[in-house]
Amino acid sequence: MEKIAYITSGTPVNSTLLLAALLDLELQQAEIQTAIDQYHFSIPLQVQKKPGHDGNLRGKILQFRFPRHAEPPQIPLAAVIEKVSQQADQSSVLEILTTLVETGAQVHHTPTAQFIQQNSLPFQTLAEVIGFTHGLRSLGIEKLFCGALPLPVSASANPAAAWYESAALSQEILRQNQCLVTPVDQDTGWVTPSAAALLVHLAVFERPAFRLQSIGTGMEDQAAKGALQILVGERQAPAKPGNILIETNIDDMSPQILADVTVRLMEAGALDVYRIPIQMKKNRAGTRLAVVARPQDEERLAEMILRETSTIGLQTRPIEHKYRAKIEVKEFKTPYGIVPVKLKYSQGKVIQASPEYETCSALARQHQIPTLQVYQAALAACNPWAEETETSHQA
Numbered sequence: 106m107e108k109i110a111y112i113t114s115g116t117p118v119n120s121t122l123l124l125a126a127l128l129d130l131e132l133q134q135a136e137i138q139t140a141i142d143q144y145h146f147s148i149p150l151q152v153q154k155k156p157g158h159d160g161n162l163r164g165k166i167l168q169f170r171f172p173r174h175a176e177p178p179q180i181p182l183a184a185v186i187e188k189v190s191q192q193a194d195q196s197s198v199l200e201i202l203t204t205l206v207e208t209g210a211q212v213h214h215t216p217t218a219q220f221i222q223q224n225s226l227p228f229q230t231l232a233e234v235i236g237f238t239h240g241l242r243s244l245g246i247e248k249l250f251c252g253a254l255p256l257p258v259s260a261s262a263n264p265a266a267a268w269y270e271s272a273a274l275s276q277e278i279l280r281q282n283q284c285l286v287t288p289v290d291q292d293t294g295w296v297t298p299s300a301a302a303l304l305v306h307l308a309v310f311e312r313p314a315f316r317l318q319s320i321g322t323g324m325e326d327q328a329a330k331g332a333l334q335i336l337v338g339e340r341q342a343p344a345k346p347g348n349i350l351i352e353t354n355i356d357d358m359s360p361q362i363l364a365d366v367t368v369r370l371m372e373a374g375a376l377d378v379y380r381i382p383i384q385m386k387k388n389r390a391g392t393r394l395a396v397v398a399r400p401q402d403e404e405r406l407a408e409m410i411l412r413e414t415s416t417i418g419l420q421t422r423p424i425e426h427k428y429r430a431k432i433e434v435k436e437f438k439t440p441y442g443i444v445p446v447k448l449k450y451s452q453g454k455v456i457q458a459s460p461e462y463e464t465c466s467a468l469a470r471q472h473q474i475p476t477l478q479v480y481q482a483a484l485a486a487c488n489p490w491a492e493e494t495e496t497s498h499q500a
Contacts, residue, residue: 106339106340106341107247107248107339107340107341108245108246108247108337108338108339109246109247109248109249109250109313109315109337109338109340110241110248110249110250110335110336110337111249111251111252111312111313111315111335111336112126112249112250112251112252112304112308112333112334112335112336113252113333113334113335113336117255117294117295117297117333118254118255118294118295118296118297118300118304118333119296119299119300119331120230120233120234120297120299120300120303121167121229121233121323121325122300122323122324122325122331122332122333123233123237123300123323123333123335124137124167124233124236124237124240124323125154125157125164125166125167125322125323125324125333126164126165126321126322126323126333126334126335127236127240127241127244127321127335128154128165128167128321128323129165129320129321129322129323130244130319130321130335130337131244132243132244134152134154136239136240136243137152137235137239137240138150138151138152140235140236140239141232141235141236144188144189144235145188146180146184146188146228146231148171148174148178148180148228149171149173150169150170150171150228150232151169151170151171151172152167152169152232152236153167153168153169153170154166154167154168155168157322157324157325157326157332158324159332162322162324162332163322164321164322164323164324164332164334165321165322165323166323166324166325166326167323169229169232171228177227177228177229178227178228179225179226179227179228180225180226180227180228180231181224181225182206182220182222182224182225182226183221183222185202185226185231186199186202186203186206186221189202197238197306197307198234198235198238200306201234201238201303201306201307202226202231202234202302204278204305204306205226205274205278205299205302206220206221208274208277208278208281208302209224209268209274209298211277212268212271212273212274212277213268227269230269230299233299234299234302234303237303237307238303238307241307244337246337248309249304249307249308249309250308250309250310250311250312250313251304251308251309251310252285252310252312253285253286253287253310254279254284254285254286254287254301254304255286255287255289255294255295255296256276256288256289256295256296257272257275257276257289257290257295258288258289258290269298269299270297270298271298272295274298274301275295275297275298275301278301278305279296279305282305284301284304284310294331313340314340315339315340316338316339316340317336317338318337318338318339319337320335320336320337321334321335321337322334323335347400347423347425348376348397348398348399348400348423348424348425349397349399349400349403349422349423349424350395350396350397350398350421350422350423350424351395351397351398351403351406351407351410351419351420351421352393352394352395352396352419352421353393353410353414353416353418353419354383354385354391354416355391355392355394355414355415355416356385356389356390356392357415358392358414360392363380363392363414366394366410367380367394369409369413370396370409370410373402373405373406373409374398374399374402374405374406375396375397375402375406376398376399377396377397378395378396379395380393380395381393381395394410394416396410397424403421407419407421430449430450430451431449431450432447432448432449432450433447433448433450434447434448434461435448435487437483437486437487438486439468439479439482439483439485439486440482441468441471441472441474441478441479441482442464442468443464444460444461444464444465444468444479444483445461445464446459446460446461446483446484446486446487447459447460447461448487458484458487458488460479460480460484460487462480465479465480465483
């Protein structure tokens with residue numbers, strides 16, 4: 106089973122509510138504190154939560170306290186990027202901040218390097234990004250999903266708004282990443298830039314079916330009247346992708362060239378290549394070329410077939426080995442040398458043995474004897490082995 110989470114994206118959506126919802130899912134404040142402290146910003150910070158309610162809705166309110174600062178401190182962007190870049194295991198945090206900064210520079214028509222030197226970021230925003238990213242891992246959430254995000258229909262300039270709070274920045278982040286959005290009035294609550302950057306990197310914009318186990322509700326203080334929920338549950342883990350069968354029919358190629366293509370496809374990484382004689386239209390003899398490929402090799406091998414054969418089209422379909430025997434290769438000593446033998450198991454016992462042909466052939470030439478003689482010697486050498494169970498072999 107796969108543990109997943111789904112964000113019910115009402116209004117507003119911000120990084121404070123996202124992290125508060127994880128706290129309501131039993132993420133511990135101490136874990137957030139530890140995750141933030143590892144960046145060594147030297148700014149004392151206290152992570153606090155308190156119960157929140159709105160009618161029948163209950164949840165957690167997140168609060169940050171900065172004992173040495175009357176106002177929430179700001180950190181120069183250059184220092185933020187430098188500190189985060191030094192944490193090798195926090196690549197997702199760096200990617201989120203990079204999206205936020207680079208898109209901010211574009212919105213303000215400023216070179217990125219200059220934008221970084223001229224601007225700062227609230228330490229609270231940075232702490233929320235770090236805390237949410239770490240919190241997903243800490244809670245064991247393997248995949249995060251999200252619905253359409255509330256996007257303000259108007260992003261008119263607001264001289265009082267800081268760059269990291271602008272609706273225009275949220276719009277541009279969501280536009281560049283082609284996210285699902287729901288238009289809303291700007292004064293009704295919308296997705297903030299930090300939340301937009303978090304979700305474009307961490308979430309998949311789909312509505313999954315899953316068995317609900319728990320609900321975390323993040324709430325703002327009573328004056329703001331905002332709430333966001335994260336639903337957590339399990340779903341059947343997606344089946345691992347099988348291999349791909351690539352097929353085509355050919356009736357106008359030299360058999361010698363087709364044989365060479367077969368060898369080249371194997372050398373290029375095909376798992377198997379075989380040819381089947383077929384009868385094509387107008388009673389012409391033809392050949393069906395079939396290639397078994399890994400999913401990541403499908404496009405490359407398909408292009409190779411189109412390039413090196415006369416076919417003008419290919420068929421592909423996924424294939425799956427539902428039933429597969431256990432195979433092990435073990436070396437056996439014969440009077441002519443060491444021969445690798447492929448052993449096939451069923452219910453813990455060897456039921457078939459196949460000596461490696463190339464090795465048998467090479468030893469036969471070396472000793473000037475028939476290949477079959479070496480092959481039979483290898484079978485004789487592994488016969489006692491075939492009587493043993495897999496368990497006794499491992500012992």
